[in-house]
Amino acid sequence: MKGCSHRIEDSAIYGDWLPDPAYFVRHHPSTPARHPVWLLSVGLPAPLARPEPRQIAELRMLVRPHAHALFTGALDKEHLPLLRRAVVRLPGGQYGDHRDWTRIDRWALGIARQPTAEGAPERRT
Known part of the structure; x- marks a missing residue:
């Protein structure tokens, strides 16, 4: 994990x-002090x-x-x-892209604004 200030661990979920x-x-x-961690799961649309x-x-x-x-x-x-x-299809599931990009962007920006392990938000150029 050299060179990273934050970790996002993610997975598609099938149960x-x-x-x-x-x-x-x-x-x-x-250790969270060295690399703050967020977990992200991407799953099926409701009602599934x-x-x-x-x-x-x-x-x-x-x-x-x-x-x-x-x-x-x-x-x-x-x-x-x-x-x-x-x-x-039985419980009413629908195919398609159900991602809420506004919600995803807000979540990602919230992480980007978090302090790094050194205490200040990481600047990207």
Whole structure:
């Protein structure tokens, strides 16, 4: 993590975080004083979404993040097997891009304004 002032760990969620991002967080925790951490999950649109992925409680204990954000993503039926498509449609799920870019931008700007480990917001040129 040399050269970084903030960490954002993220994963798409299908009930849980995907294995690779969860593995990375488990095996590369850093002290929040050195690298402030935020967790980000991108999941299915309502009514298919869960309130929070199951692994977040464990990951919170490992990295003590400033926060966890859950954003709705995009759902493309061509990326799903036929049976999964039926599961999506039954409870009223809809395909498409459901990302709320205003909310995402506000969240990212809030992180950018946070102090670095040295105490001052990092300046980017």
